Amino acid sequence: MAQKISHKRHIAKAITWRCVGTIDTIILSWVMTGNPFTGLKIGFSETITKMLLYYAHERVWIRVNLDKNKELKESRLRHIIKTITWRLIGTIDTILLSWLISGDIITGLKIGGAELATKPILYYLHERVWYRSNYGIKKEIKPTYE
Numbered sequence: 001m002a003q004k005i006s007h008k009r010h011i012a013k014a015i016t017w018r019c020v021g022t023i024d025t026i027i028l029s030w031v032m033t034g035n036p037f038t039g040l041k042i043g044f045s046e047t048i049t050k051m052l053l054y055y056a057h058e059r060v061w062i063r064v065n066l067d068k069n070k071e072l073k074e075s076r077l078r079h080i081i082k083t084i085t086w087r088l089i090g091t092i093d094t095i096l097l098s099w100l101i102s103g104d105i106i107t108g109l110k111i112g113g114a115e116l117a118t119k120p121i122l123y124y125l126h127e128r129v130w131y132r133s134n135y136g137i138k139k140e141i142k143p144t145y146e
Contacts, residue, residue: 009136010058014051017126022047024122025094028114033107042111046097053093057086079127087120 022043030039061082091112099108 004138005062006136006138010055010062012135013058013126013130014054016130017054017123018047018051020122020126021050021090021119024118025111025115028118029098029111032110032114033102038102041101042094042098045101046093049093049097050090053089054086057082057089061085079124079131083120083124083127086123087116090119091115 025046026039026043028039029042030036033039064078094115095108095112097108098111099105102108
């Protein structure tokens, strides 16, 4: 049975991940700068950039690990590699936005560095939850002829 994965699944994943990621960024930025308003500015500013980047990342990865029947291969290694590639993209985005908002590259590097510890764990858990979800996946039944 082939699977068709809809865009609405990736949109929902982008939204749920962004909520988790934004809360983490706000807390880390607040702790690193000592200013809750700077934390909020950094957290909310990356909402748009990260959602767009995440959606694009999802669309690329859906094509990366399909077998010849266009079905996803189950693999924890796939989730780990996907986590690493997303973290690289996300960290660069966070560093740039934090630097721009705080005016200090060291602050940007500190916040980005802290996210290297928190985000991969949160992202991996998010991926595993979504992997178990059927939301936005349609099973295509091929007719059989006798």
